[in-house]
Amino acid sequence: MDVVAGEQLTNYQNIAKRIRAQICRISNIGEGGHIGSCLSMVELLIVLYYKILKVDPKHPDWSERDRFILSKGHGGLGVYIILAERGFFPKDWLNDFRQEGSHLGDHISYLVPGVELSTGSLGHGLPVAVGMALNCKIRKKKYRVFVLMGDGGWDEGSNWEAALFAAQHHLSNLVAIVDYNNIQAFGRNKDIIDLEPFAKKFESFNWSVKEINGHNFQEIDEALNDLPLENGKPSCIIAHTLKGKGISFLEDTLGSHYKYCNDEELVEAYKELGVIL
């Protein structure tokens, strides 16, 4: 197994800075974008899109591709940026984020190249991912299905319905990654609906579970390189993250779910990231 280290690690760290700067810049242009939710999943997206997912930016509909669904659709900006970085569409499209007449709204849209499913209402991504994973079984396909979810989304009953079904049918080609940043739309999870003991819930649902630091490239890489975690079971990676990660005035704040970087904050964010404006 290739471990992320040395030059590759430095490279990923630089990409992470660039993507965080882009999240702040595009949110400034569009005056929105749920940046806290985008910033918490940057490392997860980098390992997925630069190493794990079998995708072809020139042929987004390639039939053998791994499927990736962003169930936390409000993080669409984060995925748009990495899709542009990987060449699914020109980077200058990002400047149209939240602009009238474009396809790039706050919530991720399948009308953008590289996006499988439009989401925005929580609890939709996993059931659809289960359908895609079930298709592999029916049609004897080899692709894998990754779904990146928020923690607050696990308040939705439909996800638990899907979790039961995935285990019942041994969908080992299904991988749910939970961006566990502890904050949902109106407060901290533990004060609203405490999900803990979260890992134990999955274990009791007959999933295989691994908990990692969702900002540590080596840990993410190790978890995603070793799939399925257990034969015959769907895999759940609980990635412990910080909302607004990487920008001090956004980090671990509820407000980062809603706000965007104004001009002064953008300068400050670039300074913190060490990126030249």
Next chain:
Amino acid sequence: MRNAFNKTILDLTKKNDRIVLLTADMGYGQLETFAQMFPGRFYNVGVAEQNMTGIASGLAMEGNIVITYSIGNFPTLRTLEQIRNDVCYHNLNVKIVIIGGGLSYGVLGVSHHSTEDLAIMRALPNMVVVSPCDCYEAKAAAEAMIEYEGPVYYRCGYKGEKDIHQKPVDYKIGRSIKIRDGCDATIIFAGSIGYNVLLACDLLLKRGIKSSLISMHTLKPIDAGAISKAAEKTRTIITVEEHNILGGLGGAVAEVLAEICTERIKFKRIGIPDVYATEIGSRDWLLTKYCMSPLGIAETVTKVLES
């Protein structure tokens, strides 16, 4: 009608390997043969309609023709947002089928009365809405539904409905079927209430009233041409539906008439008067209560013509 639908789907699945059937734990005594013949394309997802519709969407994205099968309001209202966001917005090849449309489940109570489904399904962009009236239409509509690429809502009856047609029908989605021709009024119906309408036409004939009778088996896209012609010919249009009076067949026909009529015509909607049943009753008992027995329909039509 349920038997006709299930047999048709079984026959179609023998010839079409793209068909996958999902049920939310319904189909006892009905789907066992399908499950035995096509174990790899039959999934009982459990009592979990939201997940069923999500799975159907994922499967449809991969090229399958997916049927979600249940009864009453379970695969529709229970999972409306999955139908809207996943199925309709992505324009997927998912066929939502209910058994027991309207008041079919009578004494089982209001939870099992599917009486707002047509209005709600009709409001969704990309959705085709069909409501066959008897076994002949049930078979033809099932075949057309599978052939059609895109979301379809199929409102099936239950059991024991009497046939209205005498032979296989020339069926096309969006093209209504004229059953009788008359010059005094046009009665447009959707679904198995059609048999009561047929009997009402006989009663009206004895009163000297000759009615045209149209099966509007597709509520969306609605056959605006047939409505227009009927309005021009008989100047009196009556709709009959086993559904709330709001937003279903009567609403759809009214929308067409309001936009095309340049002269005044007589128009009346017969249906459930925007209420839930407060008493237990069989389908026939409830239909009589809501003036949808053959006599009740004939009385209303007569009053409209006399007004």
